[in-house]
Amino acid sequence: MNIGDVAKASGVPAKTIRYYEDIGLIRPQRGENGYRAFRQSDLHKLAFLGRSRALGFSIADCRMLLELYEDDGRSSSEVKHIAQQHLDEIDRKIADLSEMRATLGELVKSCAGDNRPDCPILSSLAQERS
Amino acid sequence: MNIGDVAKASGVPAKTIRYYEDIGLIRPQRGENGYRAFRQSDLHKLAFLGRSRALGFSIADCRMLLELYEDDGRSSSEVKHIAQQHLDEIDRKIADLSEMRATLGELVKSCAGDNRPDCPILSSLAQERS
DNA sequence: CCTTGACCTTCCAGTTAGTGGAAGGTCCAT
DNA sequence: ATGGACCTTCCACTAACTGGAAGGTCAAGG
Numbered sequence: 359m360n361i362g363d364v365a366k367a368s369g370v371p372a373k374t375i376r377y378y379e380d381i382g383l384i385r386p387q388r389g390e391n392g393y394r395a396f397r398q399s400d401l402h403k404l405a406f407l408g409r410s411r412a413l414g415f416s417i418a419d420c421r422m423l424l425e426l427y428e429d430d431g432r433s434s435s436e437v438k439h440i441a442q443q444h445l446d447e448i449d450r451k452i453a454d455l456s457e458m459r460a461t462l463g464e465l466v467k468s469c470a471g472d473n474r475p476d477c478p479i480l481s482s483l484a485q486e487r488s
Numbered sequence: 489m490n491i492g493d494v495a496k497a498s499g500v501p502a503k504t505i506r507y508y509e510d511i512g513l514i515r516p517q518r519g520e521n522g523y524r525a526f527r528q529s530d531l532h533k534l535a536f537l538g539r540s541r542a543l544g545f546s547i548a549d550c551r552m553l554l555e556l557y558e559d560d561g562r563s564s565s566e567v568k569h570i571a572q573q574h575l576d577e578i579d580r581k582i583a584d585l586s587e588m589r590a591t592l593g594e595l596v597k598s599c600a601g602d603n604r605p606d607c608p609i610l611s612s613l614a615q616e617r618s
Numbered sequence: 619c620c621t622t623g624a625c626c627t628t629c630c631a632g633t634t635a636g637t638g639g640a641a642g643g644t645c646c647a648t
Numbered sequence: 649a650t651g652g653a654c655c656t657t658c659c660a661c662t663a664a665c666t667g668g669a670a671g672g673t674c675a676a677g678g
Binding site for chain 1: 532539540543544556559561567568569578579582585588591595596600601602605
Binding site: 373417 | 635
């Protein structure tokens with residue numbers, strides 16, 4: 359399979375696939391014409407990567423997950439540890455965003471949004487506490 | 489005031505302050521020794537930037553907000569528009585993260601996390617649907 | 619007067635995870 | 649043989665800093 363085919367099949371853009379090869383996540387073979395020749399196992403890996411990335415795992419995490427996936431002697435605890443760390447990170451991000459959302463939501467609500475200059479959003483950012 | 493003083497007073501790191509000057513967000517004067525000489529208005533701007541960034545506004549947004557802040561002829565609707573867009577963006581991010589959190593949370597819960605290799609997390613990423 | 623340490627300066631490189639685009643080679647169908 | 653759809657590499661760019669090196673400045677203590 360050529361890169362366009364695996365891109366379509368895996369949902370990972372061709373450019374991204376080349377990038378993944380660059381950083382050593384996959385090692386497709388090459389045909390005589392220089393084109394990358396993907397095997398089923400490459401496609402499989404790319405789909406794995408696509409799903410991992412969709413869950414927000416970093417490339418570094420994906421690399422470890424892929425290694426664990428191919429390691430028959432793995433312990434599920436290793437996988438779970440990575441996932442748990444990521445889950446904690448997600449929770450932290452959600453908490454941060456929720457706090458921003460709360461503050462900003464209040465400010466937006468309190469701003470008239472008309473053609474006058476008075477604006478509680480700007481006042482708050484300038485710390486002109488009312 | 490030197491950069492260290494404003495860094496302390498504004499909470500914005502010195503490196504970041506230099507960066508903000510680089511990209512034209514602030515224009516501190518210079519002393520004879522070449523040191524940046526910050527006025528109160530610079531400090532004020534930096535604090536404004538610090539608070540804007542803490543609410544997750546992009547640098548581009550911050551630039552516009554700062555301009556609006558200094559524009560007496562502004563309409564609060566312009567400010568509100570920027571803030572509303574950002575709020576929507578935050579909501580989108582929270583929604584994305586919440587979905588990841590839900591999926592990943594299930595997977596983590598279902599993984600034994602012991603020394604055996606069987607792992608629903610990896611199975612799911614590999615799309616070996618059970 | 620000299621030194622020491624805490625400042626300050628600029629500049630370069632690296633971070634994350636790709637994306638866009640240019641220049642050029644290949645393949646297949648008409 | 650020519651056109652279009654592929655493919656290749658390489659370089660630059662994104663966001664918002666951060667780290668570090670090399671070197672100048674300033675104030676205090678000996």
